[in-house]
Amino acid sequence: MTGIDTSKPHPARMYDWYLGGKDNYPVDEEMGRQMLALDPRVPVMARVNRAFMHRATRWLAGNGVRQFLDIGTGIPTEPNLHQIAQAVAPDARVVYCDNDPIVLAHAEALLRGTPEGVTEYLQADVREPATIIDGARKSLDLSRPVALSLVALLHFVPDEDGAHELVAELLAELPSGSYLMMTHATADFTPEESAAATEKLKAAGVTLALRSRDEFAGFFDGLELVEPGVVVVPEWHPELGEPVPGQDDGVIPGYGAVGRKA
Known part of the structure; x- marks a missing residue:
């Protein structure tokens, strides 16, 4: 696996690592444990974001969307x-995209879709x-x-890198009836812990842009928000999935929403 910076x-x-996987390195676990020391619910946040992706994908596939572009896979x-999309619509077409070479090494697992559908992988930022x-x-x-999925991604892209402009550029290439599904971490509920986490990650070379x-909501400017609009992540259509253990032990510091391009 060349090109992986450990x-x-x-x-x-x-x-x-937060999800209990084995495809990480000591440096990732070390930083993960430092984040846990600041907020023990970080693994719950990771699972809550994953659960949002499942629910939003079910909702979109159930409402006729047959194409998905998932960036930050x-x-x-x-x-x-x-697997979620093709369980609803076997002919769904999915393109995954990530910038980490380790994801490319596991791309084969991402490409086991239905015979009727399409699954592909791109390595790009x-x-x-x-x-x-x-x-x-x-x-x-x-x-x-096309449903554009940006789940737990844009909080790693600072304003100086044009985060809002990047989303606008991507949406500009998608036709009417396309959707943006997105979650994002925030410091609104845990300002002190979030500031400490941001500094620790910055020292390790990881930018965290909590919004x-x-x-x-500005990422959805010009889009029609799907009800219930912008909410803390577990509150977006909870009936479409199972609750994540621990998600009710205090507010999860992140927002989720889905919006439609008119």
């Missing part, structure tokens, strides 16, 4: 997005929207609606 933690591998943890769209175009029909509710 000298500093990577969000995808830390996420894998992370290391495969079943069920993956394509969300900061390269043109590259992503060009690659996705080979598997998705961009004249038909307020209004800043998160």
Whole structure:
């Protein structure tokens, strides 16, 4: 697995560690444990984000969406997005995208879809929207609606990297009837812990750009929000999935929403 930098933690591998996976390195576990010392619910937050992706994908597939572009895929943890979508609609087409070479090493697990559907993987960074769209175009029909999934990703992209502009660029290439499904960490509920976490990650070379509710809602400017709008992550259509153990032990510091492009 060439190109994997094990000298500093990577969000995808830390996420894998939080979820109980084995595809991470000591540097990822070390930083993960430092985050746990600041807030023991971090693994619950990871599972809550994963559960949101499952619920939102079920809702979208159940409402006729047959194409998905998932950026910031992370290391495969079943069920993956394509398994959720294709369980509802076997002909669903899914393109995964991530910038970590370790995810590429596990891409085979991401490509085991239904015979009727399509699953593909791109290695690219969300900061390269043109590259992503060009690659996705080979598997998705961009004249038909696409659900753009940005789950637990944009809080690693600071404003100076044009986070809002990157989302706008991606959405601009998708037709009317497309959707944005997204979660994002916030410091709104835990300002002191969040500030400490941000500094620890910064020292390790990982940028954490926690945004307020209004800043998160700004990613959906011009879109029609699906009810219930912008909410803390577990409150988005909880009836579509099982609750995550521990999610009710205090407010989960993150927002989720789904919006439709008119």
